[in-house]
Amino acid sequence: DIQMTQSPSSVSASVGDRVTITCRASQVISTWLAWYQQKPGKAPKLLIYAASSLQSGVPSRFSGSGSGTDFTLTISSLQPEDFATYYCQQGNSFPLTFGGGTKVEIK
Amino acid sequence: QVQLVESGGGVVQPGRSLRLSCAASGFTFSNYGMHWVRQAPGKGLEWVAVISYDASNKFYADSVKGRFTISRDNSKNTLDLQMNSLRAEDTAVYYCARKTGNWHFDIWGRGTLVTVSS
Numbered sequence: 001d002i003q004m005t006q007s008p009s010s011v012s013a014s015v016g017d018r019v020t021i022t023c024r025a026s027q028v029i030s031t032w033l034a035w036y037q038q039k040p041g042k043a044p045k046l047l048i049y050a051a052s053s054l055q056s057g058v059p060s061r062f063s064g065s066g067s068g069t070d071f072t073l074t075i076s077s078l079q080p081e082d083f084a085t086y087y088c089q090q091g092n093s094f095p096l097t098f099g100g101g102t103k104v105e106i107k
Numbered sequence: 108q109v110q111l112v113e114s115g116g117g118v119v120q121p122g123r124s125l126r127l128s129c130a131a132s133g134f135t136f137s138n139y140g141m142h143w144v145r146q147a148p149g150k151g152l153e154w155v156a157v158i159s160y161d162a163s164n165k166f167y168a169d170s171v172k173g174r175f176t177i178s179r180d181n182s183k184n185t186l187d188l189q190m191n192s193l194r195a196e197d198t199a200v201y202y203c204a205r206k207t208g209n210w211h212f213d214i215w216g217r218g219t220l221v222t223v224s225s
């Protein structure tokens with residue numbers, strides 16, 4: 001199975017800050033990588049697919065990069081509605097696997 | 108609008124069975140593969156199973172293989188998950204989600220809670 005390791009597990013930031021979350025795959029997954037945002041009590045929401053493609057309707061302050069085994073999600077200017085938990089997910093092979101999550105908290 | 112609505116969750120004793128359903132609307136259901144993904148209380152996301160658009164292919168996580176069965180009825184726009192021999196560790200919110208071409212999940216339901224407890 002492909003293990004997905006996210007770091008940090010949590011980050012405290014202020015509105016307007018630039019936030020970067022990393023995700024590392026235990027083997028090469030090309031660009032078969034997605035990022036999701038989840039707020040408490042809600043379903044996850046797809047933000048980025050194919051490592052760097054912005055899902056329709058997602059604000060442009062979210063961006064993704066990387067290929068192979070190392071990926072990043074960047075929020076260029078953190079907004080109040082961005083405080084949530086973020087997960088990466090690989091779609092390279094079964095079983096599909098998620099990272100452990102990164103909680104973005106208010107500083 | 109595009110929507111997925113899960114139902115069928117509840118409290119069940121270990122070893123018993125439960126069947127979850129997911130009703131799809133707002134898109135051509137028969138064109139899409141569909142997944143089940145679960146989330147234990149306070150934990151991360153775990154992929155459970157996927158079924159192709161025409162039900163010809165199904166894949167399962169090792170943790171549920173042989174106990175859970177995914178199925179669909181394209182005439183009714185519904186997705187099901189038959190869960191047998193339930194264990195305490197199956198306790199989770201179960202989400203149905205639509206498959207994208209990149210093996211990601213672009214539309215999610217609100218989830219249904221399954222609690223396995225005596």
